[in-house]
Amino acid sequence: MHNVTLIKGDGIGPSIMDAAVAVIDASGAKINWQEAEAGMSAYEKTGTPLPDATMQSIDETRVAFKGPLTTMVGEGFRSINVELRKKYDLYANVRPAKSWPGVKTRYDDVDIVVVRENTQGLYVGLEHYLTPQKDIAESLAVVTRDSSERIVEYAFKYALDNDRQKVTVCHKANILKFTQGLFLNTAREVAKKYPQIEFDEKIIDAACMHMVMKPEQFDVVVTTNMFGDILSDLTAGLVGGLGLIPGANIGTDAALFEAVHGSAPDIAGKNIANPTAVMMAGVMMLTHLGEHDAGMRMLHAIEKVVNEGKYVTPDLNPNSTCGTKEMGQAIVDAMA
Incomplete structure (x- = not known):
């Protein structure tokens, strides 16, 4: 029970x-x-x-x-x-997010699992005003190696447990070189422990485009909090x-x-x-x-x-x- x-x-x-x-x-x-x-x-x-x-x-x-x-x-x-x-x-x-034969959409071959880090990044709401007039606001995106490692580990283990072939990390490390760079580099390190799973990395904006144009290229997607929130709604729209x-x-x-x-x-x-x-x-x-x-x-x-x-x-x-x-x-x- x-x-x-x-x-x-x-x-x-x-x-x-x-x-x-x-x-x-x-x-x-x-x-x-x-x-x-x-x-x-x-x-x-x-x-x-x-x-x-x-x-x-x-x-x-x-x-x-x-x-x-x-x-x-x-x-x-x-x-x-x-x-x-x-x-x-x-x-x-x-x-x-998986296509349903009985639900008519633009696609019939979507089968994507978004694994989103849930505890850090912009989405947790570490924000404040910088002036008494409240005309300047600041949000903090905190990313740690430990949290990055455990979410990427989870994604790879999920792939293994569910007969998935590929894990794609989505990031913005080309611009946010410290926070997103840390997440991406950690993902690369974790991926080396799972040679049986194909590893791919995509910049988040390009990932959105590719996901709409050719969703079948995605399998398990792992990403940070805010990007995961957006991508998971995008994948919902596909199915x-x-x-x-x-x-x-x-x-x-x-x-x-x-x-x-x-x-x-x-x-x-x-x-x-x-x-x-x-x-x-x-x-x-x-x-x-x-x-x-x-x-x-x-x-x-x-x-x-x-x-x-x-x-x-x-x-x-x-x-x-x-x-x-x-x-x-x-x-x-x-x-x-």
Whole structure:
């Protein structure tokens, strides 16, 4: 039995998470769900978007399954996701993007995994004003050899564990010679330990162009925090959007799995939200927990339903009258 902290989230979160939990429970995996709150719903009840009880639950379970959260504007944390990553040192953000035969896009051969360093660089928000008038601001991008080494090691080990052939490091070391140079040089050193994996390096702007022109040349991509944030949304666009993309945040002894899209309050309660992304995050979670058979059953059922395009939400098939609950049930039935 695996203890998992369940955070349903805000907006469409509860509906897609209920559908995902039903599918996970039907997969055969033995999960003891410990429900906790975060985001706007938690703030309205407790006065904080990240209550101590939620943190205590994650402290105990070391695994969280999370729906989308609404980040408070002008109050609370800069980002609840960033706060959780910092608290549990979830240094690796993993975002796979793979083409779906049943989802029409410009490409049909995309299979890219973005591995993003999660704890350093510009995205962590080390910034301040330099003048009392607040007319000059400065952001600090801190990059260390240790953090660079562990994220590149993670990318190569991921490639080995998942039968991937190539790792591409994306950087801007041609201009940012100290921070990005340190990251790139560390990646080169790590790559020497994995001669069985092809190693490539691309300047970030050129990588974006190549990714749009010929995405099949990419396999596993490893990069720094801000670049990873941008690239992972780009790869999502190649395969049909954020509604299909899961996310995992992995640390040494803790992990968080989530949908990477927003809470979409405008469609909350309408039973039309696409649960695919968070269900795919559930597949990643089951793999992390060692529930490989249950994860494969779940994955095949999701792929069957999405690719058939019949029992899917309207964003995947405009002619569909199927809702979130009905799509979830179809995936449960596909596992039977």
